[in-house]
Amino acid sequence: MNPDKTTVRRRLIRLAVSVLLLGAAGTLTACGSSADRREYGTGRRSIEAKPGEEFTLAFPMAPSQGEWWYVVPPEPHGGVVRSEGDREEYEGSDGSGGGDGTQYFDYEAVGTGTTEIRVLHCPVGTCVGKGATASPRPDAESTNSDQAGKARYYTFEVTVRG
Structure with missing residues (x-):
């Protein structure tokens, strides 16, 4: 048929x-x-959110080359945003951390107001310490510098509106 x-x-x-x-x-x-969490990098440092929204600061990194990113003091206002931790994803399938990847810092907007999140970028040999205690060597440059290979601070302004 x-x-x-x-x-x-x-x-x-x-x-x-x-x-x-x-x-x-x-x-x-x-x-x-x-996965719908908005991502921000060094090119866009003004963030607007509503309470309950989640966002991520995402930066390329090469840990095998000694490159890291750190959230450093002063801490953002806890009544405006809350850290949900940090994580790393590496290129390749073995997940060993031996290659390049992306470093993420996750946040949730929790209350109205404005605060800042300060991040330090540390290429190989440019910082001392790790985590929140990391600091650049005395020759670190501001974010206005075009010099590669220097530690730099990046400040993200976060405004949460109800």
């Missing part, structure tokens, strides 16, 4: 509608995920 053209057309339409609905359902599911 060979189906006629009308039957084939109806089946194709039903199949297309099913595919579209499945695609829309996947999109709706993804919208509420943490």
Whole structure:
């Protein structure tokens, strides 16, 4: 038995509608995920959010070359944003941390106001200490410097509006 053209057309339409609905359902599911967290890097340092919104500071890094990023004092106002921790992702599949990757600092906006998050970029040999105690050697440059290979501070201004 060979189906006629009308039957084939109806089946194709039903199949297309099913595919579209499945695609829309996947999109709706993804919208509420943490993958929708907005990311900011050194090129955009003004952040606006609403209470409950999550955002991430993301920076390229080369730990195998001694390059790291640190959130340093003064701490952001805890009534405006809350740190949700930091993490790293490395290129390649082995996850050993031997290659280049991205360093992330995750935050949640918790209350209205404005605060700053200060980050220190430390290329190899430019900083002493680690984490919040990291500090640049005396020859560190400001963020206005075009000199590569120097430690630099980046200040992110976060405004949370209700």
